[in-house]
Amino acid sequence: IPYFLLSDIFEHLPVESLLLCRRVCSLWQSIILSxxxxxxxxxxxxxEPNTKxxxxxxxxxxxxxxxxxxxxxxxxxxxxxxxxxxxxxxPIKHQYATEPALTTFLVVMPGHHVEINRDDGIxxxxx
Numbered sequence: 749i750p751y752f753l754l755s756d757i758f759e760h761l762p763v764e765s766l767l768l769c770r771r772v773c774s775l776w777q778s779i780i781l782s783x784x785x786x787x788x789x790x791x792x793x794x795x796e797p798n799t800k801x802x803x804x805x806x807x808x809x810x811x812x813x814x815x816x817x818x819x820x821x822x823x824x825x826x827x828x829x830x831x832x833x834x835x836x837x838x839p840i841k842h843q844y845a846t847e848p849a850l851t852t853f854l855v856v857m858p859g860h861h862v863e864i865n866r867d868d869g870i871x872x873x874x875x
Contacts, residue, residue, distance in 0.1 A: 754779055763789055763810070788847050791840075795849040795869040807847040809872055811840060841873035 749757075758766060758780060766789060770777045780786045787793040791809050845853060849869035855862045864874050 751779060755783065758783075758786065766790060791843040791845070791847055791849075791872075793844065793847065793849060795844075795851050806850065809840075809843060809845050809847075811872060812845070812875070841871065843872050845870045845872050845875050 754776065758769060761769065766780060766786060770780050770790075780790070781792070784793060851865065851867055851869060853864045853870040853875065855864065855875060864870055866874055
């Protein structure tokens with residue numbers, strides 16, 4: 749299949765399928781990773797200049813939508829996990845936490861908040 753046709757097909761796939769396509773072969777992976785649009789969809793695009801002061805809406809990595817935590821337990825370290833796995837040990841930990849990738853991220857939790865800063869973009873593992 750020609751390169752341009754594969755790229756056109758990939759544009760119509762959901763993120764989950766695009767992730768799987770990256771694993772098929774090195775050609776497919778290079779097509780996906782060479783596209784800025786696909787890298788954004790997969791939270792792999794580094795931050796643009798001036799994203800620290802971005803006021804436009806940002807898309808949060810889907811892993812954060814189904815998180816479980818023990819917020820209500822007092823005097824116990826907060827463990828954020830996705831289906832029982834710590835985010836720091838997930839295979840997607842190096843992906844950016846937001847799209848567009850941000851260099852400053854404020855996490856608001858009941859009772860307190862945490863500001864995370866990383867010049868090369870906040871990753872899933874940082875949150």
